[in-house]
Amino acid sequence: MNNPPAGPASPGLPASVKQNLQEAPDLVDPIFQVEDVSVFYGDYEAVRGVDMKIGQKQITALIGPSGCGKSTLLRCFNRMNDLIPGTRVGGKISFRGEDLYGDDVDPIEVRRRIGMVFQKPNPFPKSIYDNIAYGPRVNGIRRGLDDLVEQTLRQAALWDEVKDKLKQNALSLSGGQQQRLCIARAIAIRPEVILMDEPCSALDPIATAKIEDLMQDLARNYTIVIVTHNMQQAARVSDRTAFLTAELDSAGVRYGKLIEYEQTSKLFTTPSDDRTEAYITGRFG
Template identity: 80%
Template sequence: MSEIGISVPNVNVRGPEVPRTIEALDPVFTVSNLSVFYGDYEAVRGVDMTIGNREITAMIGPSGCGKSTVLRCFNRMNDLIPGARAVGEILYHDENLYGDHVDPIEVRRRIGMVFQKPNPFPKSIYDNIAYGPRVNGIKGNMDEIVEEALTKAALWDEVKDKIKQNALSLSGGQQQRLCIARAIAVKPDVILMDEPCSALDPIATTKIEDLMQELTRDYTIVIVTHNMQQAARVSDRTAFFTAEVDGAGVRHGRLVEFDETSRIFTNPSDKRTEDYITGRFG
């Protein structure tokens, strides 16, 4: 591309093209002083961040820094782990996600999730997509719902002739797009992605990343990733987490820095962020 012929690493930072500031944020989630406990162990301590509407927010950091734990608070997935409990506040469109009146099942219908390992149900492709609408009592032409979800997930053309085949006959990358389609089929507001490409090859990864760019027109996306290039390529904002040992010798996940992706990757304000993104740590 470049006429000068300098080999530039393929790190396309999406941030500068669409400059935004924290203040202009239209928040979907507002996290205040969030701590997450597993039993007595405080896995994550004191997180403050905001997730913007129709943006892609990346959460990066070394293993054990609590980024997945925080992600799983957004759809109350941690409720399923015995002994897990969140302290602090997460507002979802001004409604306290952990309020007494909140039904976690309703939360998960609005806030979908895609997991690290593709986890299609051992059913047909069609039934995988139709599962969510069925269990949520969504009325309408199921064939259309399935086609629309698969089209949005850029999978329709590849599977339209074998829609009744078992989903496990698909490749890993296709399975992951199927899982994204499955999440889309219940028409959520937010899609959470927990390292969605870590089990995929580079080509499948590229497809998922392209898909995320498409989806961000309609959905708010929060992605946890180990891959810094991925965060840089796809996200508008990046949260950098790390694990720190407190005075009592206990490790806690902490949010170090949260800013526009371009700023995090070019001009981070914290030394720890800089060390991490330049590869000196983690």
């Protein structure tokens, strides 16, 4: 049951962040349509009955307390949950109008078109160059790799920092550089969507700021869905925000539920549900 509208303006964010909140474009032609989606691990229903649409070339943030199913929901968008034994997705997720879980859909092709960046930077133990070139090579690209590596590293705002050490091991880079390298590796195969699961949680504030700037640059060409615990980050970078929380059903079983999904500017200033306001103002979570 929805609760009465919250107050006129939520005090949970600094004034400097509130001032920079921008109104998102309308969802005219969503790239994802999520209809009554639930996710099961065996018999356990981790996420229940999610409905939402995700806009093209927008940044959508998923926020909420630990255990509410944010990462579980995120992994549905490129079928990463398929890799976890016993996992089942109910309902329907459409990607460009096609059922993402249809019998004739190749999960490997799904993951090529919908890339993933994880919480902890995970570069391959190879050279910087080979980290970027790996995906294109797997997809049969052999010519023009030098140009592709440079172009991709420029897109990831990393070229100037690594152009003279492309043959060095990627593990020699700083944490923030490694995460930008992983983003570059994801976009090297030209996906349409980039999923990011807490991409800044292991980074310092300077590296985090660079990743946030990069996300906003990439959103000109890619759709981005990000899971974050940092509400100020969601407010700074996203066009729309989904707030999930964990609730108990009649049997006392905990499950994740989407409470509110709205333009970020509206959700963070005039949330329509008092559970959202309680979370973004720090009263729980």
